[in-house]
Amino acid sequence: MTWQTSEGDRVLDGAEAELVRESLDCMIDRLQDRVADPKNLEGDWRWNFDVPLFDQLTTSEQLAVLRQITEHLFTPTAETLAPSAVIEAGVYAVFQTLRQFIEDEIDQQRLGLDENDWDQDNWFDDRTPNLRTLTLRAYHECFRDEDFGDDEWFCDEDGFDDADGFGEDDLADVDLGFAGSEKLTAYSQDMDQWNDVIESLADQILSDRDFEMADDFLDLDPPLATAMKDSLGIRTDYYSDVAADVRSEQIEETITAIRKITHPKPR
Numbered sequence: 001m002t003w004q005t006s007e008g009d010r011v012l013d014g015a016e017a018e019l020v021r022e023s024l025d026c027m028i029d030r031l032q033d034r035v036a037d038p039k040n041l042e043g044d045w046r047w048n049f050d051v052p053l054f055d056q057l058t059t060s061e062q063l064a065v066l067r068q069i070t071e072h073l074f075t076p077t078a079e080t081l082a083p084s085a086v087i088e089a090g091v092y093a094v095f096q097t098l099r100q101f102i103e104d105e106i107d108q109q110r111l112g113l114d115e116n117d118w119d120q121d122n123w124f125d126d127r128t129p130n131l132r133t134l135t136l137r138a139y140h141e142c143f144r145d146e147d148f149g150d151d152e153w154f155c156d157e158d159g160f161d162d163a164d165g166f167g168e169d170d171l172a173d174v175d176l177g178f179a180g181s182e183k184l185t186a187y188s189q190d191m192d193q194w195n196d197v198i199e200s201l202a203d204q205i206l207s208d209r210d211f212e213m214a215d216d217f218l219d220l221d222p223p224l225a226t227a228m229k230d231s232l233g234i235r236t237d238y239y240s241d242v243a244a245d246v247r248s249e250q251i252e253e254t255i256t257a258i259r260k261i262t263h264p265k266p267r
Helices: 014-035 038-042 059-074 085-110 131-148 191-203 210-218 222-232 248-262
Strands: 003-005 008-010
Touching: 014 059, 014 085, 014 131, 014 248, 059 085, 059 248, 085 131, 085 191, 085 210, 131 191, 210 222
Parallel strands: none
Antiparallel strands: 003 008
């Protein structure tokens, strides 16, 4: 398989793959918006994905990282992608993007807007079902044995038990089993609960958050840094591997290559 996840080497599929594809597509929308006008690349303005190591990369480096991630998460390759801080920071940025867009959905919901009236300037508005629905589908698929138990308990009156068959109405009454908290539904506005779900889904791909310690290791004397990486089981070149770069004339080709994988068929 092609990606070293916490669940073993694998390629994403099902509802989990659909969710990650949508979030990646949101990221590409943002980056493409930045590179659409060459003047945008001359200033300091850029999107903040809330992952410092990924955010400090240039836009072309970010695109190169996302292309590697996309190819190895969704397509069979001869070898798995060696873990590195910038690559895993890019994966986490996918989930941080999901978090940002769910926050946007909730903000618009709180304004009292019907989904059909959501601000069309936001990228998620043309996505049906919404990202919270996709997130619940993926969560159910990944954790059904742990949180849902017997599928018969989870089925509705019509007896469906396939996450791929969920609609928003089906998910309105789903209880994810959060102790001491209200049910989390496709319409829930509790970001604390959504954060827990998103982190759990990120954990399915990322075994840890070692990339968050990049600055700490760079400040250490090399012998001490090497000893600490050995003790923590971190690859020697994990922090020193740098992101590839994409030349300006390759940007559109890179974006197209990513979109062919994230959405091989027109939405």
